Amino acid sequence: xxxxxxxxxxxxxxxxxxxxxxxxxxxxxxxxxxxxxxxxxxxxxxxxxxxxxxxxxxxxxxxxxxxxxxxxxxxxxxxxxxxxxxxxxxxxxxxxxxxxxxxxxxxxxxxxxxxxxxxxxxxxxxxxxxxxxxxxxxxxxxxxxxxxxxxxxxxxxxxxxxxxxxxxxxxxxxxxxxxxxxxxxxxxxxxxxxxxxxxxxxxxxxxxxxxxxxxxxxxxxxxxxxxxxxxxxxxxxxxxxxxxxxxxxxxxxxxxxxxxxxxxxxxxxxxxxxxxxxxxxxxxxxxxxxxxxxxxxxxxxxxxxxxxxxxxxxxxxxxxxxxxxxxxxxxxxxxxxxxxxxxxxxxx
Numbered sequence: 001x002x003x004x005x006x007x008x009x010x011x012x013x014x015x016x017x018x019x020x021x022x023x024x025x026x027x028x029x030x031x032x033x034x035x036x037x038x039x040x041x042x043x044x045x046x047x048x049x050x051x052x053x054x055x056x057x058x059x060x061x062x063x064x065x066x067x068x069x070x071x072x073x074x075x076x077x078x079x080x081x082x083x084x085x086x087x088x089x090x091x092x093x094x095x096x097x098x099x100x101x102x103x104x105x106x107x108x109x110x111x112x113x114x115x116x117x118x119x120x121x122x123x124x125x126x127x128x129x130x131x132x133x134x135x136x137x138x139x140x141x142x143x144x145x146x147x148x149x150x151x152x153x154x155x156x157x158x159x160x161x162x163x164x165x166x167x168x169x170x171x172x173x174x175x176x177x178x179x180x181x182x183x184x185x186x187x188x189x190x191x192x193x194x195x196x197x198x199x200x201x202x203x204x205x206x207x208x209x210x211x212x213x214x215x216x217x218x219x220x221x222x223x224x225x226x227x228x229x230x231x232x233x234x235x236x237x238x239x240x241x242x243x244x245x246x247x248x249x250x251x252x253x254x255x256x257x258x259x260x261x262x263x264x265x266x267x268x269x270x271x272x273x274x275x276x277x278x279x280x281x282x283x284x285x286x287x288x289x290x291x292x293x294x295x296x297x298x299x300x301x302x303x304x305x306x307x308x309x310x311x312x313x314x315x316x317x318x319x320x321x322x323x324x325x326x327x328x329x330x331x332x333x334x335x336x337x338x339x340x341x342x343x344x345x346x347x348x
Contacts, residue, residue, distance in 0.1 A: 006120040006332045014129045019067035023074025034348045048083045061177045063131045086142045088173025097288035098158040099251050100230045104210030106265045107296045108272050109146050109156040114287040120344035131180035135303050135318050143172025151183040152208040152298030160200035161242050166219035168196030193222050200240050208298045229255045254278040275309035284338040307334025
């Protein structure tokens with residue numbers, strides 16, 4: 001069992017300034033040193049062409065392109081290297097888990113992945129140039145693992161497979177683009193139907209209207225359905241599923257069986273976060289261990305967050321933050337049952 005942390009990063013201003021500040025922070029962090037070592041070990045299975053990526057990204061997310069420019073200037077890198085590390089387009093993705101449970105009032109999500117990919121950055125950003133304010137943990141710096149925006153749109157995603165990829169955005173950048181550009185689930189669905197997908201993922205959406213949608217998205221097709229529970233298989237695009245679905249269906253059944261008895265958000269959070277309830281995973285070596293549990297409340301504009309199992313959530317009042325009151329908490333601390341190193345905490 002080891003203690004881990006996630007830094008709470010708050011920023012109000014332009015995307016370029018946000019990117020520049022992140023670049024300065026990253027110069028002092030372990031993350032980029034460890035990523036460089038990872039790139040030296042494995043060759044990327046994709047190509048980066050700056051003009052093409054700019055052509056794709058700018059019309060959809062011009063602010064994020066400005067953020068990438070800020071990172072480039074602060075780190076003094078070439079843009080091709082910025083896009084390889086932070087661009088969120090045409091990047092490879094390894095297997096992972098993840099489980100999501102929604103009601104009309106909340107979304108609770110377990111983020112399951114490998115510790116050496118976890119950045120430990122909980123980002124709260126209010127842009128003054130374009131796009132909506134967001135609260136979310138980061139992935140690959142510019143992407144988001146799950147999150148909520150100022151209009152109460154919440155999103156989480158679950159891995160399906162990475163076979164037969166096509167040119168397109170990866171999951172964490174798609175989540176970021178959705179949060180910054182869409183007010184509600186219907187707008188998000190429209191964008192998910194339009195945007196190019198590199199891999200196959202389920203995107204779970206919840207907004208202030210209380211309707212939960214699951215968007216099954218692959219490089220070849222997109223299907224929309226409504227449901228409260230989502231794990232790591234498609235219900236409709238079944239031809240896209242992996243062959244081994246036993247654990248995904250077990251977690252889905254476990255959550256479904258508890259649904260009627262789960263009468264409060266706290267009970268739902270404990271169902272997902274309790275190490276003895278069958279949803280929280282300790283398969284860290286298999287790239288599928290639960291690192292954090294998130295909760296989003298679109299009607300209240302509150303976010304819950306916990307690292308590791310058997311924790312009470314840290315509660316963030318995003319509505320107050322939007323009015324100008326910064327959070328006093330600087331770090332969320334938790335414990336995970338693994339000795340594997342985390343990319344933001346030590347040199348790997």
